[in-house]
Amino acid sequence: MKLTKLIISIVFMLSASLLVAQGKINVRVNEIETDKGDILVNLYASGDGFPNDLKKAHQFKKVSPQKGSVSVIFENVPYGTYAVSIAHDENQNGEIDTNLIGFPKEPVGASNQDSFGRPTFKKSQFSLSQEIPMVNLEIGFLN
Numbered sequence: 109m110k111l112t113k114l115i116i117s118i119v120f121m122l123s124a125s126l127l128v129a130q131g132k133i134n135v136r137v138n139e140i141e142t143d144k145g146d147i148l149v150n151l152y153a154s155g156d157g158f159p160n161d162l163k164k165a166h167q168f169k170k171v172s173p174q175k176g177s178v179s180v181i182f183e184n185v186p187y188g189t190y191a192v193s194i195a196h197d198e199n200q201n202g203e204i205d206t207n208l209i210g211f212p213k214e215p216v217g218a219s220n221q222d223s224f225g226r227p228t229f230k231k232s233q234f235s236l237s238q239e240i241p242m243v244n245l246e247i248g249f250l251n
Contacts, residue, residue, distance in 0.1 A: 131241040133182040137194050139248040140173045141215075145198035147173045149180045152191050155229030159193035159218050160204055166190065187241075191232035192219040194247050215249035224250060 135149055150165040157164025169180045173196060195204045196215040205213045218227035219234060236243055 129187045129238060130184045131187060131236040131243070133185055133190065133192070133236060134242065134244045135180045135182070135192055135194070136177055136244070136246050137180070137217075137248075138177045138246060139215075140175055140177060140196065142196075142198065143173050143175055145173060145196055145200050145214075147171045147178055147180075148195045148197055150193045150195075151182050151185070152193070152229065153188060155191075158191055158229040158232070159216070159227050160195070185236055187235075187237045189233050189235050191227075191229050191234070192245060192247065193227065193232070194218070194249070196249065217247045217249045219245050219247060221247075221250060 133151065137147055137149065140147070147170070148162070149169045149171070150159070150162060151167040152158040152164070153166040162168050167182050167185070169182070171178050171180055194217045195212070197204065198214050199205070204216060207213055218232045220232050221227045234243055234245075
């Protein structure tokens, strides 16, 4: 009897995890000029904290830079609306250094961002869905 309950519980948990539709987001960070520091890639599910509050990111990855480009993959991401921000923390202090008026002194960028100015979640957002289960992003630095 206990074995039957255990099997039913396992089947139920596996079924429940399959019900959450998930996809994959591939991010290729371009225009890396130095192999010093860390590349920070942040995936946000809302505008709360976007683009630079790592504590509010849905997922966060830190990778070693390579001159040219690096790729990061976010897997098992529930379908929804997201935005990505990137930064090159060249001095590895865990934050993006800014000047006196708040402009970043280290390279930064965001999905769908092709001009200067602080990126917004609305402008940077994209969808991950059953129709689009995998998103490929090419992001370069804006400064």
